[in-house]
Amino acid sequence: MRTAIVGASGYTGAELVRIIARHPNLTISALAADRNAGREFHEVFPAYRNLDLPPLKKFQDLDMSAVDLAFCALPHGTSQEVVAELAKSVPVIDLSADFRLRDPGAYENWYGLPHSQIKLQQQAVYGLTEFYREQIAQTRLVACTGCNAAAGLYALIPLVAEGAIDLDRIVIDLKTGVSGAGRSPKETSLFAEVAEGFQAYSVAAHRHMAEFDQELARFAERKVHVTFVPHLLPQNRGILATIYVVGDSAAIHRTLSERYADEHFLTVLPLGSHPSTRHVRGSNFVHIGVVPDRRSGHAIIFSALDNLTKGSSGQAVQNANVMLGLSETAGLEFLPVVP
Amino acid sequence: MRTAIVGASGYTGAELVRIIARHPNLTISALAADRNAGREFHEVFPAYRNLDLPPLKKFQDLDMSAVDLAFCALPHGTSQEVVAELAKSVPVIDLSADFRLRDPGAYENWYGLPHSQIKLQQQAVYGLTEFYREQIAQTRLVACTGCNAAAGLYALIPLVAEGAIDLDRIVIDLKTGVSGAGRSPKETSLFAEVAEGFQAYSVAAHRHMAEFDQELARFAERKVHVTFVPHLLPQNRGILATIYVVGDSAAIHRTLSERYADEHFLTVLPLGSHPSTRHVRGSNFVHIGVVPDRRSGHAIIFSALDNLTKGSSGQAVQNANVMLGLSETAGLEFLPVVP
Amino acid sequence: MRTAIVGASGYTGAELVRIIARHPNLTISALAADRNAGREFHEVFPAYRNLDLPPLKKFQDLDMSAVDLAFCALPHGTSQEVVAELAKSVPVIDLSADFRLRDPGAYENWYGLPHSQIKLQQQAVYGLTEFYREQIAQTRLVACTGCNAAAGLYALIPLVAEGAIDLDRIVIDLKTGVSGAGRSPKETSLFAEVAEGFQAYSVAAHRHMAEFDQELARFAERKVHVTFVPHLLPQNRGILATIYVVGDSAAIHRTLSERYADEHFLTVLPLGSHPSTRHVRGSNFVHIGVVPDRRSGHAIIFSALDNLTKGSSGQAVQNANVMLGLSETAGLEFLPVVP
């Protein structure tokens, strides 16, 4: 199956290339990157010099007739028009935030601009594969989850669905690597502004909170308002969510273990163990741990994933596999890189 | 005033040297470091080659008659005997955990060994200067607070004392730099085990929790059991505590601002702002921020300090200043190093 | 083909597992790790929790009858006896320094202990695959090159063989990531001793210099004494060698380009370009660049590889492929991880 990658010169674009170039069933037939149009991909990412890839083009110059599925890895806002255009000819996997929120009003609230593709929005399936597998198999537009949202939702959805925790007392303290901020030059992403420092950002106001609201409400069948504080880690990749809940730790652990027993990419560690981002770095795995608090009836849940892989591009390929009827794990078996 | 530093070859020992060597009223008259006895200090820390320092000796070879005050920067457990010996001749500032807990039973519970200096323990004053100033001025033994405990207590003590927050719903999610683990070789402190990775440690079981229990109970006048999860940051210095509380954010901010209005080293940021460890790195300052959660009646408090400075050696010198009747800020005005 | 990994709990052992677990023709049938015998591999490296691996055993408890080839990833000195024992039953790939030097006197000089397996030494083939392919295919013992030596030799061997540079004026300034120092706890490998600092080590005295002496002399057919200074980088993986030579840069570039035109893992960048360790991280590729100095007749050559992959475990698997008659690139096509 031939794929196109639109927005190929960002980090999620490069991660798509890394994965698809070794995928047994997918090939890369077209690459778009507006600012870098006319260059070879390896001029933008010299790490992939050894690959035989099509040149970077402007989006409008892509030949979509030679493509079976498109990945769109553009920033939110700019994605809408491009996805709409792509969706006319091929199934689309969008890695941006533009089609994640089912409610256009919520989109406008959180992202500060009206949604221009409301009809298309209604067809989009939220890309958390393990919970939307059947719908993904039948749609032509998947909206991949936010990387932070994915880390939290994997830990929480089974628990809110089963009523295993107090829905009004959920605190998500999340830490994420810098690559999540993308490759565009910003003062806050400079090495000298990040290394040897640590702080929160978008405190209690991060846009991925809209995904928590939407998905937790859906599975809890009532409103759920988490407290959510993300922090920026001085490292390239990796998200660790530390989640404080009120509930029985053994029941929580059992609920998660049972729910994910057959999920290839989701590992629930033994009760009392907790994960590190280094244990999933560069892979499509999620490691979840549950540790009882010393106060009985309270528990701490940890969820670790790689923001560029399971948090975006690996997830995207997993969804593509489902959409295209391939083995869901195809091309995603590469292991974490340690150290 | 002449000081001795016992345990000079660890990171807190080196930080004491960095501070005292430029202190207007203190000098370094004796340095003890058992394993490195016989060497020059700059052989162990070449950064301090330009200083004129006494050679490293074994503790028992120190001439305490030429010393006015001693700092003891040994690991817990080994400190007790040494502090007892030092205390016979001079006032002592202990940077270990050995004399922090007033209840010897609590010490035995948390540290796994009986306390051998129970009488001396009863004279020890907890070294959180801003709350124990008067007692510090009158004692001969100060037990400096744990670095993690300091970060949390500065944010919490005024609030529990004033009843500004729900005492049963305090969650402390703390992140600390690697230097807090000390200089002894351990696999978990290796660069290749820490860099590009992030995880919690001692989840809900860290020994500094005993200090939270002790101090919060004292100021709240009832038991307070926080949930406390520390994490290891891939950076050398700095602690950020993110504290989730139930209470009115404006009242919380006002309480902290008023309490610390006259405290030189404690800065409460404007309501809604939050600190970074990089803003206090290498300095004796603490930055505290209060941000309202989107759920009214909930707030997030951030507390940032440098674990080696305000978290241990800077705090120790501040306490020494108080004990010796010097200006409390003497020698501690050096600024953060950015970047 | 079934393989055994002896010394599986170090970084090169883990990298062998990462590679072989996804190798199309090799399986892992036995794992030895003396200190960790009795544990599961994923207890030592939780990143590999999802693999189905044999338990860690003591070396002497391995059943070699079920093994077709053994990798030995022990420290130098301890390898000799183990390799001798392994070699009785299976072909062996040794990742240590013990069998790299053909001259036992050189071994004793550089490593400070006499060689105990002189006869076996004589059969060992130096594991720089691209230069010893035929001998590797026919031997039962391959001694993988040192990671630093590999970085330098790939740049230099074609040039000294062709007489393209002045043999008496070669300066190798090399920088290597921390994982090259291994996983055993040492003060100099601590995060707080490495991060935010940079320095040389083993200046003009590093043991890999013995490999430069041996191999450059062989290909130059005369003695060649390089100046060699390695430095320790604050990063996990990657080696960059910056090599200063006297010779015509265009001729140097042409010589290298021609020599490596058909070598899958060796890429010579366009004249004037130079590589980064990040472009080969986690992969088996080597990137080589040649840049003319402003002084005509002088050139700078850069060579970048991943010390754990092409510098040791990837190289080892490449050699195993050759020994076993498999495709040389089998299992080694995984791409660099960026960022």
Added chain:
Amino acid sequence: MRTAIVGASGYTGAELVRIIARHPNLTISALAADRNAGREFHEVFPAYRNLDLPPLKKFQDLDMSAVDLAFCALPHGTSQEVVAELAKSVPVIDLSADFRLRDPGAYENWYGLPHSQIKLQQQAVYGLTEFYREQIAQTRLVACTGCNAAAGLYALIPLVAEGAIDLDRIVIDLKTGVSGAGRSPKETSLFAEVAEGFQAYSVAAHRHMAEFDQELARFAERKVHVTFVPHLLPQNRGILATIYVVGDSAAIHRTLSERYADEHFLTVLPLGSHPSTRHVRGSNFVHIGVVPDRRSGHAIIFSALDNLTKGSSGQAVQNANVMLGLSETAGLEFLPVVP
């Protein structure tokens, strides 16, 4: 003495604030930062929240009548006009490259634009304090050296002046921390582009080479063309120059030791020792080491300094002290921060 800092919102500007705020004889009377005019300095650098500083203004709004000396920390090119304006009223210390090269033609060659202040250029003194002390004391314009140039020149000037090394065989392999690239957002300075990677930049073409050419020729009394390759380190601060020379290591060591015997900020380590950037981090010290190569008649010289301190802002204050007739070390005695 009252000072102004123009270009206060960059890293060298912040480092000037850090130093001057604690200087016994200097005060900060004016701060200019065009883009940030109207803000408080601590809004740009929250680390300096505790200082009482004037607000940031546009350059043209500064009241120079209340200033005794100005520091100009603007990028090259933009500095010329500003320095010319400042120089009308006060002595000026320029931290940019604009007045370093005595030959306007060389400036135009290396920086790609004609010099607009040729007359002022002729009065400028090169700011390498230890070699231009007397001229600095008498001029009204000091052009601080480039940070990379400083690292190399401290090691080389005494040797070329004394003829202790072969002038035609000097190789400078230099590694520098990221803060040297400044605070403006550039893709190449992003955390995710720098961390866990290492590469050279401006190979054999870096502009600081013009300073080597100028200064080495002056002290050698003939042309000297070094080979110079800088590399970018994944760390905030610090430069290490590794310099390969032909000459007798003992004579080299003796020459440097004698030359710097009375220089407060320059330390020559014992023969055979070599420095780390971590040993000078955050300080105004330079550590120089000489190690004999195994090839007799060849030596390796190491020079380590902090690019923001001795490499720019500390050097600038040292020059200000000289210009103003203060003690040369005033305000510069702060020690390295370790770790």
